[in-house]
Amino acid sequence: MKSAVVLALAASSSSALAGAVKPPQQLNKRALAHSDPFYPSPWMDPNADGWQAAYAKAKEFVSQMTLMEKVNLTTGVGWMGEQCVGQVGAIPRLGLRSLCMQDSPVGVRLTDYNSVFPSGQTAAATWDTGIIYQRGLAMGQEHKGKGVNVMLGPVAGPLGRSPEGGRNWEGFSPDPVLTGxxxxxxxxxIQDAGVVACAKHYIGNEQEHFRQVGEAKGYGFTIAESVSSNIDDKTMHELYLWPFADAVRAGVGSVMCSxxxxxxxxxxxxxxxxNDLLKNELGFQGFVMSDWQAQHTGVASALAGLDMTMPGDTEFNSAKSFWGxxxxxxxxxxxxxxxxxDDMAMRIMASLFKVGQTVEQPPINFDSWTLDTYGNIxxxxxxxxxxxxxHVDVRANHGSLIRDIAAKGTVLLKNNGALPLNKPKFLVVVGEDAGPNLQGPNACSDRSCDNGTLGMAWGSGSANFPYLVTPDSALQAQAIQDGSRYESILTNYAASQTKALVSQANVTAVVFVNADSGEGYINVDGNEGDRKNLTLWKNGDDLIKNVSSWCTNTIVVIHSTGPVLVTDWYNSPNVTAILWAGVPGQESGNSITDILYGKVNPSGKTPFTWGATRESYGTDILYTPNNGAGAPQDDFSEGVFIDYRYFDKKNTPLIYEFGYGLSYTTFEYSNIKVQKSNAxxxxxxxxTTAAAPSFGNFSTNLADYLFPKDQFSWVWQYIYPYVNTTDAKAASQDPHYGQTADQFLPPHATDGSAQPLLGSAGKSSPGGNRQLYDVMYTITADIKNTGSVTGNEVPQLYLSLGGPDDPKVVLRDFDCIRIDPGQTSTFRAQLTRRDLSNWDPVAQDWVISSYPKTVYVGRSSRKLELNATLT
Structure with a gap:
C-alpha cells in the first residue's frame, strides 16, 4: 500500500530525507555543498568479527519484543525524565530496566564521589597507549559503578581543525593517527569495564559557533539552520573519518551523530x-545515537541510519517527540x-551484550538533577x-593513576637548566591559575567560569571534583618538606606586590597562567564555547613579561585547552623553563610538582603545533554567519592540511612543532631498518549482504497501541511509545500526516533485499576491508639514553606519501619506551596498507600511488633524524 508519512516535520521534501536541504534564497547566494543519498540503511551482520555472540544474544532477546518495546528501546524518555542525562524506556515484561546514558569524557557527570580525569588532549600528550587504555578502563569502571550503561565518550570530533575550537580538549589531537x-x-x-563506549561527535563537528539554531539566536545571530561543515570525499576519508574507522575496528558499541x-x-x-560511510563502508555494528536535540526529523532520520534519539523530546521538556x-x-x-x-533494537541490545552486560542490570544509584538523597525520580x-x-563512591585508587597521567602528559617546552628543582632556597608562585576557586572547585555549574587553577574546562564534558589539589597547595607542601622559603601571590593583578616579592634575592619564580574553552551553551568572558583568540586569559601574557623582567629565573606553567601564543616572551633569557600541563584533572598540583621536582621525568610530547601567530595555522572558527539568514557555510577548503601538515606545506616558522617535548635526559637515534612483508x-x-531479517509480526490495529491506563499512571512530559487515540493524524500531532511514502521517500529507502558490498568495506570485518590493515613494512630503530637519568622517550614514525598533493610527512606510528641511562632499546613500528594509501574518490577505494615513499623516525614532526626509502 501507499503508506502515510509519519512526522515529516522539518523533512517534508525528498531533499531533506536524502540529506540536502537547499532553500531557494540560499541557492541564489551561492552553490551549496551537497550530500548524496544512500539507502537502504545497512542491517547488522551476524558474522561480524567480535560481534557473533552478541548478535545471537540480541536476536534471542529482540525476537521476544513487541513493537512498542522496540520503540521504547530506541526513544529517550525526555529531558529530565529520569535520573540520567539520557534514558530510554524500560522493558519490564522482559526484565530490562531503562538504559542509562551519561557524560562525560573526564568522569561521571553531575554526581558525587567520582573522579575527574585529565582531558583527552592531556592523555594524548603522553603518547603512551598503555596509560591511555588504563584511563579508559578506570573511567569505565566508575561509570559502571554508578549504574551507567553507555558512557558518552571518547571524542574524535572535534578533531581539532582550528586551535580555537571550544571542545578540542575533550578529544585528543588534530592528527588522525594519534587520535585514532x-x-x-x-x-x-571503557568496554573492558563493562560499559558501552560512545564515540562522538560524528562528524565534522569542528566548532561551537552556529552548531544549533536556538543557541546561535541566544547569542544574537539570525540563522535558519545549523552551520554546514563542507568536506570533500578525500579529506573526509584521510582526515576526519580515519579515527572513527579505528573506533569501529576497536569494537565501539555506539556512535553519537553531531x-x-x-x-x-x-x-x-x-x-x-x-548509512554509507559508517554502517556500510566501515561495517559499524553498534547503534547510532543522536546528540541531545540533534534529531530534526522522524522517518527521515530512521531511514538514514539513526538508531536511538536523545533525550527523546524534540526540544527539552516539550513533551513532543519525533519518535515515540x-x-x-x-x-x-x-x-x-x-x-x-528490528535492526535498531538489535544494534542496541548487541552493544550491551558485547561488553558483558546482561538483562538483569544493577540499579542506577545517582541522579543528574540533584545531589539530594531524596527527590523526584x-x-x-x-x-x-x-x-x-x-552517594556510591566509585573512585577506588584512581587518584594515583590520574596523578601519573597528568604528569606524563605534561610537556616540557623549554628548559635552560632551571629544572628539575632541587630544594630551591626561595620558591615564589605567582598567578591565579596556581590557586583555588574561592567559592569552591564545583561552584560554577558545568565549570562555567575560569576562577582559580584550570583543572577542567567547561560544558557537558565536565564532572564534579571530589577534590582539587591546587599547584599552590602542592608546591607549598613540597617547599615545607624541603625547608625552602615559600610565598605565593594568587592573582594576576597585583603588580607592585609581585614585583617586590620576585625581585628579592635567590628567587625561583613559577608563574601559572591559563586559557580556557568549552561547549557553546556557556559563554565565559565573551568566549561562546570557542576561544576568541589564542592569547592567555586574565592578562597572563603581561604577567609573564612583568615577572620575567623582575626575576632572572622565571618558570612558566601553562594550563590550556590547546595552543596559546607565546611569541612575545618564550625566548626571553629570564624565562628559564616553560611547561604545558594541559587540563590535568583533580591531581593537578601533585602532578606538576612531580614534574618540577623531577620525581617524574617529563616525557610528554605536544599533541598539536604551537604557531607564532593565529594566522599561521591557516584555519579559524567561523564567527560570523556568511550565508544571510540561511545555514552558515564552513568550507574545509584546506583539505587535509591542518596543524603541522599546513605548517609544513607553507614551510611556516613555528615555535614548537607537533610531537615536540624535552626530557631531563637525552636520547640518541640510530640504525633504522626496514623489513618488507608479503602481504x-x-x-x-x-x-552481497544477506537480506534484512525481521523478528516477528505485529498488529496494524491502532487500538492495540493505546496508552494502558489500567496498568500505570501517565507521567507529565514523559515520552511513551503509545498512542492516545486511534485517529492516526491526531495521534501523530503532525500537520503533514497523510502524504504518501512515494511522495517523499528516495529510492531504496525501505528496500530490505540483499545489497552489494562496497569494495572498500570488509566482509564481516568492522573498520573496512580487512586487507587495509595488512602489515606491509616493519621499521625498527635504536634509541639510546645518553643522559644520566631514566626516562621515557617517544620515537615517532612519519611517512612521505610522495605525491604533489600530499602532506610533506604524516604520522603513522609511535611508541613510549622507558630506557635506563646508557641503555639502548629498539623502537618497532609497522606500516599497514591503509597507512600507505590515499583515498581515490573516483575508484571509491584506498589506492597506493606510484609516487616514491620515504619513512622517517625521529623525536618530533620536524626532528626526523632517520629515514629510509620504501621499495
Whole structure:
C-alpha cells in the first residue's frame, strides 16, 4: 500500500530525507555543498568479527519484543525524565530496566564521589597507549559503578581543525593517527569495564559557533539552520573519518551523530554519513545515537541510519517527540519497514551484550538533577518522590593513576637548566591559575567560569571534583618538606606586590597562567564555547613579561585547552623553563610538582603545533554567519592540511612543532631498518549482504497501541511509545500526516533485499576491508639514553606519501619506551596498507600511488633524524 508519512516535520521534501536541504534564497547566494543519498540503511551482520555472540544474544532477546518495546528501546524518555542525562524506556515484561546514558569524557557527570580525569588532549600528550587504555578502563569502571550503561565518550570530533575550537580538549589531537590510536585504546578500556563506549561527535563537528539554531539566536545571530561543515570525499576519508574507522575496528558499541550539518545535511539524518560511510563502508555494528536535540526529523532520520534519539523530546521538556508515538505509527502504517525497527533494537541490545552486560542490570544509584538523597525520580514532572541518590563512591585508587597521567602528559617546552628543582632556597608562585576557586572547585555549574587553577574546562564534558589539589597547595607542601622559603601571590593583578616579592634575592619564580574553552551553551568572558583568540586569559601574557623582567629565573606553567601564543616572551633569557600541563584533572598540583621536582621525568610530547601567530595555522572558527539568514557555510577548503601538515606545506616558522617535548635526559637515534612483508595484492570486496531479517509480526490495529491506563499512571512530559487515540493524524500531532511514502521517500529507502558490498568495506570485518590493515613494512630503530637519568622517550614514525598533493610527512606510528641511562632499546613500528594509501574518490577505494615513499623516525614532526626509502 501507499503508506502515510509519519512526522515529516522539518523533512517534508525528498531533499531533506536524502540529506540536502537547499532553500531557494540560499541557492541564489551561492552553490551549496551537497550530500548524496544512500539507502537502504545497512542491517547488522551476524558474522561480524567480535560481534557473533552478541548478535545471537540480541536476536534471542529482540525476537521476544513487541513493537512498542522496540520503540521504547530506541526513544529517550525526555529531558529530565529520569535520573540520567539520557534514558530510554524500560522493558519490564522482559526484565530490562531503562538504559542509562551519561557524560562525560573526564568522569561521571553531575554526581558525587567520582573522579575527574585529565582531558583527552592531556592523555594524548603522553603518547603512551598503555596509560591511555588504563584511563579508559578506570573511567569505565566508575561509570559502571554508578549504574551507567553507555558512557558518552571518547571524542574524535572535534578533531581539532582550528586551535580555537571550544571542545578540542575533550578529544585528543588534530592528527588522525594519534587520535585514532588514542580513541581505540580508550574504547577498549571503557568496554573492558563493562560499559558501552560512545564515540562522538560524528562528524565534522569542528566548532561551537552556529552548531544549533536556538543557541546561535541566544547569542544574537539570525540563522535558519545549523552551520554546514563542507568536506570533500578525500579529506573526509584521510582526515576526519580515519579515527572513527579505528573506533569501529576497536569494537565501539555506539556512535553519537553531531549537531551541525555536513555538506548541508544534518548529521543525524545524513544517509551518506550514517548509512554509507559508517554502517556500510566501515561495517559499524553498534547503534547510532543522536546528540541531545540533534534529531530534526522522524522517518527521515530512521531511514538514514539513526538508531536511538536523545533525550527523546524534540526540544527539552516539550513533551513532543519525533519518535515515540510517531515511530510506532510509522512502523504500523509501513512507512518505516519492520526490519529497520528490528535492526535498531538489535544494534542496541548487541552493544550491551558485547561488553558483558546482561538483562538483569544493577540499579542506577545517582541522579543528574540533584545531589539530594531524596527527590523526584521524574524531575521534569515533579513526580515519584523517593530515594534517588545513594552517594556510591566509585573512585577506588584512581587518584594515583590520574596523578601519573597528568604528569606524563605534561610537556616540557623549554628548559635552560632551571629544572628539575632541587630544594630551591626561595620558591615564589605567582598567578591565579596556581590557586583555588574561592567559592569552591564545583561552584560554577558545568565549570562555567575560569576562577582559580584550570583543572577542567567547561560544558557537558565536565564532572564534579571530589577534590582539587591546587599547584599552590602542592608546591607549598613540597617547599615545607624541603625547608625552602615559600610565598605565593594568587592573582594576576597585583603588580607592585609581585614585583617586590620576585625581585628579592635567590628567587625561583613559577608563574601559572591559563586559557580556557568549552561547549557553546556557556559563554565565559565573551568566549561562546570557542576561544576568541589564542592569547592567555586574565592578562597572563603581561604577567609573564612583568615577572620575567623582575626575576632572572622565571618558570612558566601553562594550563590550556590547546595552543596559546607565546611569541612575545618564550625566548626571553629570564624565562628559564616553560611547561604545558594541559587540563590535568583533580591531581593537578601533585602532578606538576612531580614534574618540577623531577620525581617524574617529563616525557610528554605536544599533541598539536604551537604557531607564532593565529594566522599561521591557516584555519579559524567561523564567527560570523556568511550565508544571510540561511545555514552558515564552513568550507574545509584546506583539505587535509591542518596543524603541522599546513605548517609544513607553507614551510611556516613555528615555535614548537607537533610531537615536540624535552626530557631531563637525552636520547640518541640510530640504525633504522626496514623489513618488507608479503602481504599480497589488495582485492576490493565483492558480493552481497544477506537480506534484512525481521523478528516477528505485529498488529496494524491502532487500538492495540493505546496508552494502558489500567496498568500505570501517565507521567507529565514523559515520552511513551503509545498512542492516545486511534485517529492516526491526531495521534501523530503532525500537520503533514497523510502524504504518501512515494511522495517523499528516495529510492531504496525501505528496500530490505540483499545489497552489494562496497569494495572498500570488509566482509564481516568492522573498520573496512580487512586487507587495509595488512602489515606491509616493519621499521625498527635504536634509541639510546645518553643522559644520566631514566626516562621515557617517544620515537615517532612519519611517512612521505610522495605525491604533489600530499602532506610533506604524516604520522603513522609511535611508541613510549622507558630506557635506563646508557641503555639502548629498539623502537618497532609497522606500516599497514591503509597507512600507505590515499583515498581515490573516483575508484571509491584506498589506492597506493606510484609516487616514491620515504619513512622517517625521529623525536618530533620536524626532528626526523632517520629515514629510509620504501621499495
Amino acid at each position: 590510536i588514542a580513541i581505540a585504546e580508550t574504547i577498549k578500556g 549537531y551541525q550539518q555536513t555538506n548541508n545535511s544534518y548529521s543525524c539524518q545524513n544517509s551518506k554519513l550514517l 508515538t510517531n515511530l510506532t505509527l510509522a512502523v504500523v502504517n509501513g512507512t518505516v519497514p519492520e526490519w529497520r525497527i 521524574h524531575m521534569a514532572a515533579g513526580q515519584g518522590y523517593q530515594q534517588i541518590n545513594w 599480497g595484492t589488495y582485492k576490493p570486496t565483492t558480493g
